[in-house]
Amino acid sequence: MTITAGADGSALGNPGPAGWGWYIDADRWAAGGWPHGTNNQGELTAVLDLLRQTSHLAEDLVICCDSQYAIKSITEWMPGWKRRGWRKADGKPIANLELLQALDAEMTKARAAGRRIDFRWVRGHAGHGLNEQADRLANGAACAYQAGRAPDPGPGIAGAGRTGRDVLTAGRPAEQATGRSVGTQPPGPEINEPARRRTASYPDRETPEAPTLFD
Numbered sequence: 001m002t003i004t005a006g007a008d009g010s011a012l013g014n015p016g017p018a019g020w021g022w023y024i025d026a027d028r029w030a031a032g033g034w035p036h037g038t039n040n041q042g043e044l045t046a047v048l049d050l051l052r053q054t055s056h057l058a059e060d061l062v063i064c065c066d067s068q069y070a071i072k073s074i075t076e077w078m079p080g081w082k083r084r085g086w087r088k089a090d091g092k093p094i095a096n097l098e099l100l101q102a103l104d105a106e107m108t109k110a111r112a113a114g115r116r117i118d119f120r121w122v123r124g125h126a127g128h129g130l131n132e133q134a135d136r137l138a139n140g141a142a143c144a145y146q147a148g149r150a151p152d153p154g155p156g157i158a159g160a161g162r163t164g165r166d167v168l169t170a171g172r173p174a175e176q177a178t179g180r181s182v183g184t185q186p187p188g189p190e191i192n193e194p195a196r197r198r199t200a201s202y203p204d205r206e207t208p209e210a211p212t213l214f215d
Contacts, residue, residue, distance in 0.1 A: 004062040006122075006130030007050055007070075009042020010138035017146035020046035021137025021154075022063075023130055030154040033141035042138055043067040044099040047074070051106040051117070053160040060116040066124035066131055074103055075119055 011018040018037030023029040030049055047070055054061055065071050086094050110117050122128045141151035
């Protein structure tokens with residue numbers, strides 16, 4: 001059996017009030033964010049929290065993202081960064097290092113456990129059901145922080161032992177949930193439409209690193 005989820009991030013002003021969200025179905029979703037962050041941090045954190053909350057499950061996982069940065073960071077660029085001591089090909093430091101190292105650790109654990117993690121790129125705002133739900137959660141969390149409220153962290157995954165409020169947040173304090181906010185009410189029924197492109201799972205070899213357009 002394979003679990004398929006959407007994961008997305010949002011930042012109002014980028015940087016600005018930021019949120020992240022992932023969505024499997026109406027009973028399994030999570031959201032969070034910070035008063036100040038970037039869209040890329042939201043994208044990475046959504047994937048990280050999803051990996052952590054599903055790490056106790058045996059099912060393989062397909063993660064649908066509209067972020068090329070998030071997908072390529074994990075599936076293509078990571079091996080080269082690690083060999084260079086977590087630096088880019090030009091020797092400059094990697095942005096969002098703490099998040100990327102945490103993602104590397106989770107992907108390594110999944111591979112050691114024999115669990116397959118695949119990523120599918122989907123076009124944002126194009127009617128893909130899981131992406132639309134994840135986007136709504138991420139944007140709702142960012143809007144909640146903009147209004148001075150903490151977003152609803154969601155039910156997460158049963159048995160995970162953690163919620164979205166515990167996720168690593170790139171050096172920022174863990175968020176303190178204070179109850180439901182209008183911006184992140186539970187989503188409606190899932191509309192699971194096919195993704196447009198599938199990337200390889202976590203690689204053992206490096207592929208060429210793209211220009212640093214995402215930092």
